């Protein structure tokens with residue numbers, strides 16, 4: 001049973017969307033975690049510049065099918081690639097927890113042109129196709145709430161809210177479950193903080209851990225939808 005939401009917090013409710021997934025990778029352009037990306041003609045499967053291995057796909061989202069708050073740009077496929085090589089340990093060499101690391105590619109590609117599923121051999125995460133989204137309420141963490149002007153809550157209430165919110169696990173939109181401080185990357189075009197598109201938890205739908213049970217976030221500028229970032233933090 002979730003704790004009651006104080007009146008001061010209610011106006012900051014957002015809708016987050018939990019992905020419903022099925023195993024399998026039969027549709028190359030589908031929204032999915034893991035599996036094989038779809039590549040427009042002329043666009044290559046990203047290769048890690050640190051180890052020269054193809055990067056596995058973590059996430060692909062078909063923008064036009066997403067619930068409204070995360071449909072920035074309206075079309076295309078969002079693709080997130082992340083080098084998981086352990087030898088060398090690219091995640092550490094490239095400081096892949098920070099946005100814009102060179103062992104990470106977060107991009108939007110045109111899905112209306114000719115193209116095909118990537119034929120590149122390499123590491124793959126087990127494919128989980130997203131077949132639907134379940135809407136659920138989400139609320140900010142306390143530090144973010146303070147920045148929004150929420151005051152006057154006692155410690156017990158703050159602790160209780162923190163047990164329920166923001167939602168952990170995988171979700172589209174909503175409020176980021178920050179493990180350290182608030183870390184919205186800035187758009188390199190306009191300098192504005194990017195919006196949360198998708199949160200990936202440790203050992204959830206993807207068989208991967210962000211450091212010691214950290215949480216990762218794919219973010220995007222709402223005004224410049226080709227500017228995406230990815231970062232993670234752990235305790």
Ligand SMILES: [Zn+2]
Nearest residue numbers: 048051083090
């Ligand atoms: Zn690498």
Ligand SMILES: [Zn+2]
Nearest residue numbers: 187190221224
């Ligand atoms: Zn921007």
